[in-house]
Each structure stands twice: as structure tokens, then as C-alpha cells.
Amino acid sequence: MSRSHYARCEDSDAILLSVLTAPAKPTPKATAKAGFARRDAALDPLLIAAAAASGPNVTRNHYHHDFFPGVMLPKHEGSWDWTKFTGQNAASKTERRRLTYVSKQAPRRQRLREEAGGKENDPFDEPLRSVDNLPTKRRPSLVSPASEKPQPKALTTPDPVVTPASIPPPVEVKCMARTRIPTPHGPAFLHLYHNNRDTKEHLAIVIDSAQLSDCHGPVTAPPIRSKSLDAVWEGETDMDRITRGAYVGRLSATSQSVSRPSTENSATDPNPAIPPPLIRIHSECFTGETVGSMRCDCGEQLDEAIRQISLPITISPSSPLQGPTTIPGRGAVVYLRQEGRGIGLLSKIRAYNLQDLGHDTVTANLMLGHQADERGYEIASAILRDLGMGDKNEDQGVRVLTNNPDKVEALQKEGLKVAERVPMIPRSWQKKNSQLLRKTSIMETSNPFIVPHDEEEPVPGATLIGGNAVYGDDLDKYLRTKITRMGHILPLWMEEQSV
Template sequence: MHVPLSNPDSDAALLDLLTGSERPTAKTILPRRDAALDPLLIAAATASGPHVTRNHYQHDFFPGVMLPQSEGSWDWTKFTGDDASTRTERKRLAYVSRQAPRRQRLGLDDTQGGKENASPLSPAENLPTSHQKKRRSSLAQVTDERLRNPPTTQPESTRSVHQSLAPLEVKCMARTRIPTPHGPVFLHIYHNNRDSKEHMAIVVDPAQFSGPPAPDAPPHIRSRTLDAVWSADETEMDRITRGAYVGRLSPTSRVSSQAPEGLASALTVPRDHSHPAQQVTGLSNAIPSPLIRIHSECFTGETVGSMRCDCGEQLDEAIRLISQPITIPSQSVSSPSKTIAGRGAVVYLRQEGRGIGLLSKIRAYNLQDLGHDTVTANLMLGHQADERGYEIACAILRDLGLGNPDGAGESVRVLTNNPDKVEALEKEGIRVVERVPMIPRSWKSRNPHLVDHAASLQVDDARVEGATLIGGGAVHGEDLDKYLRTKVLKMGHILPLWLDNPEQ
């Protein structure tokens, strides 16, 4: 349908009204002008110059229109705009990454994307079919190669970045008493200069409630950075609030680790690097080294109660074993045996899913449901089988006076089935004198003659108290058995395979 551009009669009437000598009255009625294009506005815009369009009239695009003091705000013919030669370029901030691109860290090239989501199972829907096949093939080759030769060392690009960082420093920011089903523990919160995560240490040392250690007792497990003086104007309440206190806090007992002076010196002697011999004075050689565990965060196993892994069970078992009383055999016929409280620590690292993060861990679970094991699933997502690091954990142990290589701290016994973890601790200078196995509770129940704790697992549907959602019970099921088999057969964990024959 043809739409006329204008009504000649209405345009003529409007032109007479605008240019005529007689002023319009209130009763002046003009015919409607319903043209699709308004020729008068087009004519006015054309007469104003090529830089003005009808939209300038409709929307007031002139910057000075609303500013009466600005030249050209009322007379648009005087508006010249900004001089392009006088404009200054806006400063652009450049982001400098402190880690190498992912494709370099994984040893991939640009054709493979190097992204976490670049999985052979989920190509983009809008890519050409030929490109999908090429991408799927290249990623499959990379996955197969990583399965045949899994990376065991950190890529050169990442190592060079870490070498350029400042020396690792950790600082205990707070400490408090936490009652658990296995007894009281001291929870320590740590900050460091490598990441923004709050790693923790769960210290089992109830002897601290009685004050300074006795001459014939082992030293207390305390944080050196927490007990240090942070500022010249800090008060005793500041120190107590962050946890630098001795004994047990109560409305009538509040003694910081600095007062009185004799008490403070007694606490700092065991960690005085200038007098390493003092820390063993009066101690019996029969007292075993503190029992520790380096435990990585597992939201699914510890909080949700997932039975895909035994992480929640391991955390509870570690605290239970460390809390067990220690019997010191008598050194002579006349002296009886002595029992002291259990002592040790669990260093809790925020390394979900062996360091790949919770998001990738959930995706790996879906790949496991498709038939892959935990190692293959990580490799298919572009990760290593295990991306955890233990530098921060070792720094936390040294801060607690455990495993120090210079003789100022105690050697440690490590609760783990992973020989790579022991090797990593020893490379960082931690003195490990024994590896204590962590046998799954479901496997213990199949071999009750091996452990005394197996009897508590035989209760009928009764919940055994514990530190995680799984409590003191045992994780079991087909998913767990497959997970443990993979850790033994592909990751070198030291565990007997009792799954097929419980009598072995």
C-alpha cells in the first residue's frame, strides 16, 4: 500500500501559521499530519548541516542544551563540538597474569584450546562438523598420551613463575578451642602470600590446658607466628582475642602467651632455633613423634556425606587416631609406665578434588558415571591426575614446631597411604620417621582381627559420633571400591586389596 509522504493542504496550513504575520488564536485548529516521514523536519535537518539529523531534534543530542551558561546551548548554530586534536586518550590498565596460560601449563597447543571446558565429550553445537571431528580427535590423542605418560612434575612455565615469587610465608591469624567427639582440639586459621585461601591446622594437644609443659613432657604444639608480637601497641586482649593465650579461657582465666614473662619464655624455648638442644631436655626417648595428617578439602565427602570417596571418613579417623592416649613404657623396673594425652595435627588444605577445584571435580564425577576412573576423568578435563602442592602445608608444620629440619622441632609420623605425599614432605625438609597407614573402615570391618576400632563399626543402624557428616561410621559401596582400586593400581597408594578376598 502506498503511503503519501505528506498532505499538501496540512503542510501549507502549517507553513502559513509559522511564517504568517498574524499570531494564532487558541481556537486555531490545524488538520492532522499523519505522514510516515515529516518533510518539515527533514528540511530543517538538511538546512542545519550534514552533522545534524532529525534525531538531534527529537532527543536533544547537543551536549550544551541543558547548560544555559554554555555557548551554543540556546543558539545551536554556534555549537562546534569538541576538537578531536585536543582529546586525551583514556588510560588503559594492562592486566599482567602471574601464571602461564593454561595451554602452556598443560603442554597443549592453540589447536586444542587449552581450556578446562574443551572436553572431547562436549563440543560446541555451532561448530562445523569437520572442526568438531578434528578437535575431538586431537583431544583424544592428548588424553591418550597423558594416560600413557601422566605428568609427574610441574610444567616449566609454572615453575619459572613460582621461582619469581617472593619466599613463601604463612601466618596464623587466629586460634580457638573446638570440642569434638574425640576431645578438644585447637583450630588454627592461616593466611599466606601465595593464594587467597584460608588453610587450617587442627591441633590435638590437650596438655596445653594445664599451662606450660612439664620438664619431662613433650613441648606444646603452638604457632610461632600467633604467639609473636604483632605490633608495639597491641594489648593483652588483642592477643587473647586472636588466640595467643595459655591454659583454658574462661570469665576468670585470661592469660596471654606473653604474660607473665616466665610463662612466655617457657612457651618460646621449644621453638628457639638458637638453642635446639633445649627442646629435648628431660624428654624420654620412648615418647613417639607427633602424629600428623595432610588432608585436602572434600566438600562432597565431608559435608554432603558422599560415598564416592572416603575423605570424610579419613578426616574423622585422623582426628580420632591422633587423640588416642599415648602409653610410655617404663624405663626401669621401679618406675611404672606413663600415659600422656594424644598429640599431633591435621593440616587442612583448601585443595578440592586433588587441586582441580569443586567445579571440575563435579564434572569428573559425571565422566566417572560414563565408565572412566578418577585418574582418567581428571586427564580428560585437562588436569593432572593430582595437582596438589604441599609447600604451604610444610610451612604450617614448621610454624607449629613440627618436622623442622634445623633440629628446633620434632620429627613427625604421617597418616597417609600416599608415598608421593611423604616424598613431597621430605623434599620440603620435613623429617618423617614413620608412615602410618590409613586403612578404610569398610575394609577394617572385613578384617576385624586387624584393628580394635572395627568392633564399633558393627552396630546396627546406630550412628557413631564423629567429626564429619559420615561420623564414626564407614563409607561403603561400589563407587568407593572402584575409587580405592584406582588409587592403589594407578596412583601407587600403599593398601592391600582386600576387596575380592576378605581373608587375605
């Protein structure tokens, strides 16, 4: 190698060292004269990748868009030394996984049916929807799911697969406790029930004076007793049975007679002249019974039902030589814990606000995504059968205090024998009608015997309303909706004539 070649190599090394270490960029003339093209310091793409894949603003989705998956993944090969990252072989094709999202949010009605004991209302309800599902006169929702008629479905909706797990078990009820309660209308026995459908504690207010009698002779009417209460439970003593209410007669410090699971205290051949027991299926209403709201007549109906069941019963004589006899009233009020026609107290309060906007009670329920009436009566029917009333095998059956024909139909489909429907006229309408008759007969408006409702003295009763009547425009609108849209049997002409 010649001396000149070594000189040129040394010059080239000096120029390259000057380019890399010189504080100032070399002039274009110097680089062009040396034979090198001008090149600025380029940004390293690896530094950009590392900066983009780290920092406080990086989420888990950023890892899918990284330059290479090794950065920020310590367990991945080449996470700290990118030269070890091999990547994916382009020749090998792997099938892409397809993930399907399956929602666990079932419809509200199905969730409440499957999750017993859950909240009655979801805190995040759906927004209001337009009303396009007005109910018909007969609502199958009053009947238990096992006895409902199948509804026609859209062609695009496949039929659900019926499995043994989807069929609810038969309703079973058990009376957990019973006690005597004095009421303004007379003594009654409060029964508390548990069931296998929900975790609510439904009640039965039994009015039967035969339960206060401890004599073992023949009685005029058989006592109304619970079969599950009088049954002997495993591992309990006589004091345990008395504590839960399984006793006979009037309980006191000197009277502690334990009941037995038999019919020894019942009359084998009841008098056929005694009418069937009078019952009322009543759904709870916190606003009407406890607060005294006049948007409905629920508190008035509960007190009126207990009053009518407690009235003495006149029995016709068996022969013309005998006079009529009178026995105490007998029957029961089955108190179901289904607030607001089954929609719950939260939705009921929301429906009240919609009613203030001009909607009636049916439209308000529909706007909230509910049916006009979501109550069921399978538990009530099981309670009545446990009390020995209304079974189809019995000859008498029961008389039902109600204005709702759908309720009578639902009880009959549950296997109860309804002998008669007894109407419940609102007390305000009764007083208006009586005042109208007096005005018509006496032909004067200043009758001293007619007392306006705002001057009535309080009458004791079972609820906050007591024995008084409920008045107001809200009540009249509520009752009109029951008649015109829900098929309740009430003499609307009485209210119209008395206005």
C-alpha cells in the same frame, strides 16, 4: 557570421533544451537528423558511493572498501564536498603497518598461579580431549615448583627465559587466629592461616592437651604452639592478643594469661621415649565431608585422623622397675583448601559425570585437561614448621598418616623430616577383614557378634559420616584406582578375600 549560421545555432540550442527538458525521449530519427547520438541519463557514481557508505547495515569494515574515504568521515577533508578530496599521491610510497595479534589468554594453570584469588575453574573450559597423557607412578606435581625436576621438552619448543620475577618467593604463613573446639574425640585447637601464595584460608587442627595447662613447670611433652601466633604484632593490646588466640592455658572469665614469643612454656629436654607427633595432611572434600558422598572416603579419613591422633600414647618405662606411663595424644591435621586433588569443585563435579560414563577418577581428570593430581604441599610444610613440627633440625620429626608414598616424598622435598608413615586402612575393609577372621575361626556364618554394616547404629564423629564406615561399589572402584593407578599402599588382598 552569416544569418544561416545563427539559425543553425538556435536550432541546436532548441534541440539540446528539448532533450534535457522534454518529458518524453526524442525519437532516434530526430536526434540523428540533428547530429546528436542517443544518450540515456547515466547513474552518478558519487550517488552510488554515498548510498553504499551509509545506512543501518553499514559496519566499521565497510569504510575500508568505500569508493573514496571522504564520505561519512566528518573530520576528513572533503567529507561533505567531494570536489575537495585530493586522494593519495601515487608517487609517494608509505610502508604498510603490520599489526601482530598478541593473545593475553595464558594457560589455565599459569593464570591460576599468577592471579591469586581467581576462580578455581574457568566457566568456558576447553572441550574434552582424548587421553594420551597417562601419569607415571611418581608425579612431580605434588612437589612445589621450586623443587620439581626439569622435564624434557620437545626440540621445537624453546626453553623459557627464567627471570627473577618468574621465580615465586619463599612460602610464608601466618596464623591469624586460634580457638578451642570440642570434638567427639576430645578437645582440639583450630588454627587459621594466611599465606603469600594464594588467598585461601588453610587450617590446622591441633590436638595437644599441653595447651590447656597453664603451669610453668616441666611437662612430659612440649606444647605444639604457633610461632607466628605467639609473636607480638605491632600496635596491639593484650586483649587483642587474647582475642586472636595468643593465650596460655584454658581461656575463661577468670583465666586470661597472654602468651609471649618465647619457649618458656615448652620443655627444653623432651622425653626421648615419646614418639614423634602424628600428623595428617588432608585436602578438603565438600562432597565427602559435608554432603556425605560415598564416592570417596575423605569424610571418613578426616574423622579417623582426628580419632587416631587423640588416642593416648603409651610410653615405655626407662627402667624395669617402673611401669609404662600414658600421656594424651598429640599431633595435628593440616586442612588444605584444594578441592578435588587441586582441580576445584566445578571440575570435580564434571569428573563425577565422566566416572558415571565408565571412566575412573584418573582418566576423568585427564579428559578435563587436568593432571591426575594437582595438589601441592609447600603451604602445609610451612604450617608444620610454624607449629614446631617436622623440621629437619629436629631429632624426632613427624609421623604421617597416609597411604600415598608421593605425599611423603613431597613433604621430604619441602624440608620436613618424616620419621614414619602410618597407614590408613578404610573402615569398611577393616570390618570385612575382622568378619572374615571371625568366620574362619568360628566356622559359622550366623555369628551373633557380627553386625552387618547396614544395621550399624550411628557413631558420632567430626564429619557427616561420623564414626561409621563408607560402603558402596563407587568407593571400591575409587580405592582400586588409587592402588592400581596412583601407587597408594593399601592391602588390596584384604578387600579381595573379604568379597
